Amino acid sequence: MEEKKYNLIIIGAGPAGSMAAKTAAESGLSVLMVESRLQIGVPVQCAEGVSKKQLDKLIDVKPEHISKKIKGFEIYSPDKTKVFVGGNGYVLERKIFDRWLAEKAIEAGAEIMIDAKAIGLIKNEKDIAVKIKSSEKEYNLSADIVIGADGPASVVGKWAGINTDLNPSDIMICQQFIAAGIENLDCAECYMGNEIAPAGYAWVFPKSTQEVNAGIGVTGGKGIGSPKKYFIDFKKKYPLLFESTVIDGKGGAVPVRRPLKSLVGDGVAFVGDAALQVNPIHGGGIGAGMRAGIILGEVAREAIAKRDVTAKGLWSYNTRYLSNFGKRLAALEIFRRLLQSVSDEELNYGFEKRILEAGDLMAANKGDGFSLSPIEKLKRVQRGAGKLSLLLKIQKTASLMKKMSKAYAAYPSNSAGLDAWEKKVLGFIEDANFE
């Protein structure tokens, strides 16, 4: 490995890192991706579900990357009533998909080192060096910009002196399995409920006509119990899985809160799970991270052309991502907090009496929040007279989601306004304590 200086060193070759690498390399930047795994995308720690609409906008996905096309995402309330069906989607074959994205980056001119772990940063006068340990030797390689694309347990932020600590209740701990011997499913299924998965959900996503990717994600930190144990219980109660055989399984974690307040620092930027760019309701981060990777690749090119790779020079990554797609993720954190505050009984009642409606879920997922007109409020009061407290929580959620979305839409144009902006955002999070 020649010890030259790169424009970008990207730590992590997941979907977010590869998209940033591809975009930046296409614009002529010299890019190195450093990946600690021997094989990109392996092991798979993912349910592999993505919205067709979202992914098709980002990349020209090929049949070999898809395990199964699905007709929709079905959501079930704790009493197993189907309450919502979302649009078409794909269950990916991430082993192939992630590798293909990395190959796309290489085709565009990026270099890659696999089996090479980044172990620290050294800040120099003019650039940053990444300390890299491979099985052969250790390197210090320099770059104008270092990108942390190192996934949910990201450490690049800490190395750069940025506080990336997460509250344990903002992390979903998951256990994912491949189960064989299943009858064909057309839709991906998600099951809500504290009994099934405390402050989380169970999923059963078809992989083929006989296999599913199934699992459990739980949130809440210490003492919540292991998702593996919840899955064993779920498997006993879920008829489709009775006769199935588990042939593979992996644990994993995913952040489920708003993105980092700033995605950049001097000479550094963050993307994907490392930047907390994940949908807080369902933990989907493939599309959210890829979208951010494209923007970051473009902003990196602009910053290098302007010869300003400070946080100021990279700031437009914040404004372009956080004030658009990021506002959706932040508003959804409020909705996640609502869902986590209600009991299974309240949730069943809410859906049964239509105090909470499928349309609310759909509007919430688009991220602008949902509105309840005075007439609609009255109708829901009549339908849900027995649980006015739930209706009040839903109204408060709708209002806070709108405020959050508005605050993100007005994300500060430079770092001077960041503290005041964050204070506002933290105020909404505090108000979203529905206990």
Ligand SMILES: Cc1cc2nc3c(=O)[nH]c(=O)nc-3n(C[C@H](O)[C@H](O)[C@H](O)COP(=O)(O)OP(=O)(O)OC[C@H]3O[C@@H](n4cnc5c(N)ncnc54)[C@H](O)[C@@H]3O)c2cc1C
């Ligand atoms: C069980 C589970 C189910 C999920 N289901 C879905 C789903 O159905 N749909 C969806 O959209 N999302 C899902 N997600 C989330 C999704 O997997 C992530 O959001 C997505 O992989 C994030 O991509 P990324 O590129 O940011 O990070 P990753 O895919 O995690 O990639 C990070 C890469 O960085 C490498 N790395 C880490 N540290 C270093 C280092 N020091 N040096 C070098 N390399 C390093 C890692 O080896 C890894 O390859 C799920 C997550 C889990 C855990």
